Amino acid sequence: MNYNEAKDYLTRYLKARIPIIIINSIEKNRVIRLISQVAKETNNNFGLYQMSLGVTDLITNTVISEDKTMMSALDFLANEIKYKENYNFILSDISDIEDSTMASRYLLDIALKAESMSGVIILITNELVWPNIQRLGVSLNLNFPNEEEIESTIRSTIKPYLNQINVTWDDNSYKNAATYLQGLSEMEIKNIVASLIVKGSITNDDLRELKFAKQTLFKDIAGLEAVMLDDDFEIAGLEVLKEWLYEKKNLMDPIKKDELKRRGIAAPKGILLTGVPGCGKSMCSKAAASIFNIPLYRLDLATVQGQYVGQSEKQLKQALDTAEYMSPCVLWIDEIEKGLNDAQSSVTSKMIGQFLFWLQECQKPVFVIASANSIDSLPPELVRKGRFDEIFFVDLPNKNERKELLKLYAKKYLNVELGEAFVNHLIEITEGFASADIEATIRSIAYKLIANKEITLTDSLIINELTKVVSLSKTNPEKIEAIRKWGLNRAVKASKEE
Numbered sequence: 001m002n003y004n005e006a007k008d009y010l011t012r013y014l015k016a017r018i019p020i021i022i023i024n025s026i027e028k029n030r031v032i033r034l035i036s037q038v039a040k041e042t043n044n045n046f047g048l049y050q051m052s053l054g055v056t057d058l059i060t061n062t063v064i065s066e067d068k069t070m071m072s073a074l075d076f077l078a079n080e081i082k083y084k085e086n087y088n089f090i091l092s093d094i095s096d097i098e099d100s101t102m103a104s105r106y107l108l109d110i111a112l113k114a115e116s117m118s119g120v121i122i123l124i125t126n127e128l129v130w131p132n133i134q135r136l137g138v139s140l141n142l143n144f145p146n147e148e149e150i151e152s153t154i155r156s157t158i159k160p161y162l163n164q165i166n167v168t169w170d171d172n173s174y175k176n177a178a179t180y181l182q183g184l185s186e187m188e189i190k191n192i193v194a195s196l197i198v199k200g201s202i203t204n205d206d207l208r209e210l211k212f213a214k215q216t217l218f219k220d221i222a223g224l225e226a227v228m229l230d231d232d233f234e235i236a237g238l239e240v241l242k243e244w245l246y247e248k249k250n251l252m253d254p255i256k257k258d259e260l261k262r263r264g265i266a267a268p269k270g271i272l273l274t275g276v277p278g279c280g281k282s283m284c285s286k287a288a289a290s291i292f293n294i295p296l297y298r299l300d301l302a303t304v305q306g307q308y309v310g311q312s313e314k315q316l317k318q319a320l321d322t323a324e325y326m327s328p329c330v331l332w333i334d335e336i337e338k339g340l341n342d343a344q345s346s347v348t349s350k351m352i353g354q355f356l357f358w359l360q361e362c363q364k365p366v367f368v369i370a371s372a373n374s375i376d377s378l379p380p381e382l383v384r385k386g387r388f389d390e391i392f393f394v395d396l397p398n399k400n401e402r403k404e405l406l407k408l409y410a411k412k413y414l415n416v417e418l419g420e421a422f423v424n425h426l427i428e429i430t431e432g433f434a435s436a437d438i439e440a441t442i443r444s445i446a447y448k449l450i451a452n453k454e455i456t457l458t459d460s461l462i463i464n465e466l467t468k469v470v471s472l473s474k475t476n477p478e479k480i481e482a483i484r485k486w487g488l489n490r491a492v493k494a495s496k497e498e
Helices: 003-015 028-041 070-083 102-116 147-161 171-180 186-197 206-211 213-217 239-250 254-263 281-292 311-325 336-340 346-361 399-414 420-429 435-451 459-468 477-490
Strands: 020-024 047-050 054-057 063-065 088-091 120-125 137-141 224-227 270-275 296-299 329-333 366-372 390-394
Touching: 003 020, 003 028, 003 137, 028 088, 028 120, 028 186, 047 070, 054 070, 063 070, 070 088, 070 102, 102 120, 147 171, 147 186, 171 206, 186 206, 206 213, 224 281, 224 311, 239 281, 239 390, 270 281, 270 477, 281 296, 281 329, 281 366, 281 390, 296 311, 311 346, 336 366, 390 477, 399 420, 399 435, 420 459, 435 459
Parallel strands: 020 120, 020 137, 047 088, 088 120, 270 366, 270 390, 296 329, 329 366
Antiparallel strands: 047 054, 054 063, 224 296
16 A cells, blocks of 8 residues: 555554554655654654664654663563553564564563553564464555655655756656656665766756666566667567557656546556567567667566476566566567466466466556467467457568668668668568568678678678578468468558558
8 A cells, every 4th residue: 555545544543542553564764754644643652663773752752762672672562561551662673573483472462461451563564473463453565655655755855956956857757757766665766866966967868767777776687687778779660560559658648647547547558469480579579668768678487487386376476576666667578378378287377367367457557568479379368359458460571671671780780771773672582581581681791791801792792692591481381371360360460551
């Protein structure tokens, strides 16, 4: 729950004098601030134990007991609860209470006494608590700040410096910054904003830095691989798909997002790509990240499958949770059929159910692109209408796309601009080529030129190299035809008709 929700529940529980209130969070200072606000509004006071300070008064911060050990804090609490009615106390920095231990049994005994004296004990922890203690009270999970809270934190952090530095952000800039910093703690957000302040100015160029802030903070991403894009990345052809992506990008505008929320419409979840191998399905994921201008992460389902019972499901959950944490981002699941095609396996069945539930319920801005070469091997529940926003079919490149590909890779690898007449000749030679065939051949020519300085780049060299290629459509025509038949009849074609 968010900060305001947690505040409302805590107020209610405090008035009800529930003896144990467990607040699960790693943000101790934020939780203490929340309790302080509730304490002032309800005219309550608390003792507070922190390992670094001992026991202090929550409101005045005066030291009550300088003994900083947890057991001494429990002794202090036990004595106060014994003689005072309606006594309130906060225990932070506690440990060794997840099982039946001396500390947990002692705390249980104190909690039972608190119940008879209308006392309230609040535990701040992000670890497990012994079930016998949990049963005496209630638990609250304080989530990291939501977008509204993040924007407020960003503004309040920058506000004292507005007369000292140049800040060119408008309201949309603040909203975008809040979106990019979702999933971070309040302290992490303040640190990132502080790093911008010390530069002496905050401009819209800094928004790009914020997009990748989480990637900088957390380099070890469980189950996910960060895919870096060149600044000049571009993809040839696939105009229908690119138009669709640009349309969805517009929905990421803060005003559009607010309108979607008001109408109760979910944000775009992602697409399923199928098509001929080597024709750009992988490039589409990079194109989406480039168009949306957000980070790209690749999830390989093979890496999350373990040999022990429950391991695969646990590791998949961790990977998906991490994707949410790193949002906004594009999550690319390559060759999804290889990880989820054995519907008869109980492990695979559980993973399918887990993935579909996450895809349906995920509220974070994670745009999923799942690609499959053999989409007919996927379970029906994964490809039914509504699971993904759309299913696109990536076919062998048509003439216009081959023209774009030849020009793109000639410029990229050979550093030349191909003439119009020559390109038209190459278009005929490359009939039936996959995108990968064209790229690999042009790259191979570059290798030759770099390796042997006596070879010069000529039209005949390019023609000869392309003529040698045995394209994928010729090596396995039956399989390619079967893939095309499925895709052209059941999916939206990613390319425009010639």
